[in-house]
Amino acid sequence: MRMISVLILFLFIPAWTSAHPLHLSITNITYENGKLIITMKTFRDDWEVGYFHYHSKPIDFDDPAMRELPWFTDYLNRRFKITTGEEEAGLKIEIDTIQIEDDVMFIEMHSDLPSKPNSLYIYNALLTDIYPDQTNLVIFGFDEKETGMKFDVKKHSAEVVLK
Numbered sequence: 001m002r003m004i005s006v007l008i009l010f011l012f013i014p015a016w017t018s019a020h021p022l023h024l025s026i027t028n029i030t031y032e033n034g035k036l037i038i039t040m041k042t043f044r045d046d047w048e049v050g051y052f053h054y055h056s057k058p059i060d061f062d063d064p065a066m067r068e069l070p071w072f073t074d075y076l077n078r079r080f081k082i083t084t085g086e087e088e089a090g091l092k093i094e095i096d097t098i099q100i101e102d103d104v105m106f107i108e109m110h111s112d113l114p115s116k117p118n119s120l121y122i123y124n125a126l127l128t129d130i131y132p133d134q135t136n137l138v139i140f141g142f143d144e145k146e147t148g149m150k151f152d153v154k155k156h157s158a159e160v161v162l163k
Contacts, residue, residue, distance in 0.1 A: 023131040027124065029082075030141040031162065034116065036082065038093065038109040042126070044100055050075065050130045061105065067098050076107070079126045084117040120160045124151040 025042040044061050051059045051071060059066050066072075073095065081090035096108045124136045128151075136151040140160050149158045 023127060023134040025124075025126055025134075025136045027080075027136065027138045028141070029122075029138060031113075031120070034113050036091070036093075036111040036113065038107075038111070040080075040107040040109070040126075042105050042107070044103050044105040046127055046131065046134075047072070047105060050127055053130050062100055064098070076126075079124070079129075081123040082111065083121045083123070084113070084115075085119060085121055090123070116162075118162060120162065121157060122149065122151075122160060123157045124149075125156040126151075128153045128156070 023043070023046055025040060027038060027040045030037045047061055048059055051057075051061075054071065054075075059069075061067055061072075076095075077090075077093070080093075082093065083090045091111045091113065093109050093111045096110060097106075098108075099106045120140075122138060122140070124138060126136050127134045128136070132153050134152065138149045138151065138158075140147045140149065142160070142162060147160060149160075151158070
């Protein structure tokens with residue numbers, strides 16, 4: 001698992017060219033004391049292409065005001081959800097910060113769980129409607145264990161058992 005993390009780290013180190021060869025997101029989710037802490041790493045320009053795909057006009061997410069547009073949070077909430085299985089709409093996930101470093105966009109979020117569920121259901125279809133080769137990796141941490149999941153154009157959801 002650590003080898004995969006090191007490999008993924010190298011994918012996010014700025015390259016000599018402005019384009020990146022993979023469409024990838026990495027999301028770390030930690031469940032502690034009834035709270036989910038979520039950190040998502042994506043490529044900023046993939047989001048810009050996504051916006052262009054829907055609105056036919058360019059956008060620059062380097063500008064923090066552009067990340068405040070309703071499209072950004074609406075798209076994120078439609079394409080990334082966590083549920084306990086009891087609610088279809090998903091848990092309320094709040095964005096804490098969005099930071100850009102070079103071409104990487106870090107989205108930090110959290111969610112308070114209303115109770116202690118037996119399982120969580122993760123739906124991650126982020127950017128799979130834009131890029132057929134998009135891969136979304138999720139690392140879920142709970143009780144000193146980590147579970148890795150891969151989502152892509154064919155697989156959008158998975159269950160994490162919390163026992």
